[in-house]
Amino acid sequence: MSDVPQPPEAAASSDGSPAAAPSFDPVPGDRRLALGATGWLGRLNAGGWLEAADVHVASRLGVLVDEPDPLVVVTLALAVRAVREGSTCLDPTEAGAILATADGALDGSEGVGGEGVGGDGDSSDEGEREGVGGEGRAAAADLGGWLQRVTGSRLAAESVLRVEHGLVYLDRYWREERQVADDLRSRMAVPAASVDPGLLEAGLDRVFPGDSWAEQRSAVRASLARTTTILTGGPGTGKTSTVAGLVTLLAEQHERAAGRPLRVVLAAPTGRAAARLRESVLEAAAGMDASDRARLEGIESATVHRLLGWNRSRTRFARDRRNPLPHDVVVVDEASMLSLTLTARLLEAVRPTARLVLVGDPDQLASVEAGAVLADLVAGLDEPQPTGIDEGHGEDDAREPTIVEAATDSPTEPTEPVLTSDDRRLPMLVPRSPVPVSPVSALRTSHRFGPAIGRLAAAIRDGDPDAALAALSSEDDAVRLVELPATSADDADQTRAALLAAETAVRPALLGHALQLRAHAAAGETTAAVAQLGEHRLLCAHRDGPWGVSSWVRRTQRWLTEATADPVRSGHHGSGRYVGEPLLVTRNDLGLGLFNGDPGVVVRDGSGRLVAAMDAAGGVRTHPVARLADVETAHASTVHKSQGSQARTVTVLLPDDGSRLLTRELLYTAVTRAQEQVVLVGSEAAVRAAVIRRTRRASGLRRTLTDRR
């Protein structure tokens, strides 16, 4: 298996969802059904819990190592499924629920027997009828016994499966999790380069003056105490501003101490996020002194893949422990999108003495690949850790260390950060006795949206459905719930009635926005058309189905056709594009300087041709529509695709409350895309389900971090 993870745009979509629910609803001919699958694997596949790939991998490896225990082969298939759904390991508690549910669903039919795909036809019948029905429930009821069978299996002896902390891993993810924990521990023990406290305090006063920037000042001080730090915060809490200040002050210190410029790189898991980070850092620098601006001027940015030297033809990155990155400081933004594998590769490529700053919002949707690394690191490291440095001032060595925790009940009401020591007194960083400092700094005050959106976002983040519904029913028009009747996916009449109600609710905003776009685009007003894109966005949880993006894009096109008497749909005007069509790039196009997630709109240029005005890093540029290979029509988009972007008003279409995609992280991500107003369209049951249901990603990283201290 290649050690190089695929870039996000090439990765399979995974949304993490309730473990016991089938992954799909199998219908004959579905490509996810494994032809000839027999026994327990076949049953779980037929029930939608396992996909063909899970079955094939497990049965092939089972045969290769001659694994005699069908439960262990099924465990391997479930571990492959777990990784496919975003976990780094299999949590037997959740897997037990699948087995017990599958048993229940299969009761009355045959049980579980010999495992395999496309066997000779005689292996299964007797075994299947031979009372293994109920073995799923038995395994679920005796997790210890189940784990012992896995630990003592041939698949474990051959290091295909690993058991640690009561979790079952595929070998690769077990190794990566240990490596990440070991590298982080080692990095925590490396003393950070010393700083000149006087120079730093003067710099902080210059870059972050006044009371409103106290959180940022504290975060920079905390970051300077260690080689590895994590900066967390919700949307608009000033993460980018902190990065800009941190980098310029580090550069100033470095110039003084080393007499050469600091080598800094800004990175992110996606090209769009990397480019936007650089742009935002330069915007933040615009308000600084000329000398500080100059320090940030030529700053580099790259995707993490590019930074590490990804090459399609190689199985490993060019940068690793033997050939580490040359940079003194590596900042990774949108770290919530880092997978376990990419984090492992990143950690081995950053020099042990170089500073690594991970920046992100752990409450947002995680990586499309396995792992929720940022959330795990915050949970596993957010307590005082020895730094390998002493932070005493000489006169007061006994004082508590500075632990940054900027806290407020509402993300919209600025409060002074809570500091456990006098934050005006800067530690002199001299290697001496270890003193604990948390490597995690949290920014809490949002400077982007108003109190109502802040309250709703906080209620969702805290998993409080009553508070979320209370926020939605407040007088403040900035948040609203357009309530639909509760529906079940199985009831076509209910769904039809709810869809009609949703159409009535959504049509005015969606059509009004589309008509505005079209008017600007038809008049060749490129700047106004691109600005209009940021006015409204319809977000869906699903891509397909009645509540999915494609059906709402088609609806909007139909409404536009009715309203303008001009048919608008793909294929129109010969190019497949129509004037005012909102676009979203779906794959990086380095030739055109476009990144996955960049928005744009089709406009008519001075000579009457249709061109695509793309809002990419570096500003708006137009391209002939025929040049754009990987774009989709964006009258609506998925919440996943909306990560990292904002709109003045956001409408969120909630699917029925049984949808496996409806999770707290999804709703939080959707709501926090709004700058001024967010409208949820769905049932109260759907809001409750989303707030309560967490994306389940099994991982042992937090435990591994704690154990390996």
Ligand SMILES: Nc1ncnc2c1ncn2[C@@H]1O[C@H](COP(=O)(O)OP(=O)(O)OP(=O)(O)O)[C@@H](O)[C@H]1O
């Ligand atoms: N402490 C502050 N006082 C006043 N304004 C602030 C403060 N922090 C940030 N801002 C302003 O709020 C806006 C958002 O800040 P910034 O881009 O740094 O936040 P962010 O957390 O990086 O946002 P996101 O990641 O959601 O894009 C900017 O206009 C910035 O100038």
